[in-house]
Amino acid sequence: MDSIIFDLDGTLWDAIDTVLVAWNKRINQLDQVKNEVTREDFRGAMGLQIQDIGRKLFPYLDEETQAQVLNECCNLERDYLEEFGGKLYENVEDVLKILSQKYKLYIVSNCQDGYIEAFYTYHGLGKYFLDYENPGRTGLSKGENIKLIIERNHLTNPVYVGDTAGDLEASKYAEIPFVYAEYGFGEANEYNYVIEAFDELLDLF
Incomplete structure (x- = not known):
């Protein structure tokens, strides 16, 4: 193995609480949205691409309006994440520091442009x-x-670490091993490896 590619939400951090504040602030300013979103709404949408999140959270809106609402919410979300960050899972930086000395590390997430950058900016983990x-x-x-x-x-021998069935399918598509982060938001019924906490990566690799 020469490298590890990580998912972000549900694998490296939980940013739902910060995202909720940002989204509901903007939603309350938008007449076309009926209700605020909840933490459970977001848990059910984690790992989806942004268009699918729009369909899941705002099924009563047409696609054009969904896209407008998502754009408004995501723009404010990035600002909030840069200012307030999310909740890193336990020992994330310590583990990344050790792993980066042996492996090349990367992130691939189903997020909008600027989201990973906000993660880097607040938590200083881009290095x-x-x-x-x-x-x-x-x-x-x-x-x-x-x-x-x-x-x-x-890369010649990477693995992907993620927490959802979508991450499993993405790993299969890329034809690389999948490490299932069981502590995250989703579920996966197949995997090559499983971890119950982030620091268990050190036992695997």
Whole structure:
């Protein structure tokens, strides 16, 4: 193994509480949205691409209005994440510091452009990662973005660490092993490895 590619939400951090504050602040200013979103709403949407999040959270809106609402919410979300951050899972930085001395580290997340950058800005963890990708920049699926990272960085034996069935499918698409972060938001019924806490990566690798 020469590298580890990480999912972000549910794998490295839980930013739902900060995102909720930002989204509901903007939602309360938008007449077309009926209700505030809840933490459970977001848990059920984690790992989805932004268009699918719009369909899940605002099914009563047409696609154009969904896109407008999402854009408004995501713009404020980035500002909030840069200012307030999210909740890192236990020992994340300590583990990344150790792993980065042996492996090349990357992030591929189903998020909008600027989200990973906000994670880097608030928590100061960008120094451990060599590259990152998301559909907000490329318009590609998670599996395609994983392949893009592999090709762009000439990786020969990577693994992907994530917490959802979507992460499993993306790993299969990219034809690389999947490490299931069981402590995260989602569920996966297949995996090559499983961890119940982030620091268990040190026992695996």
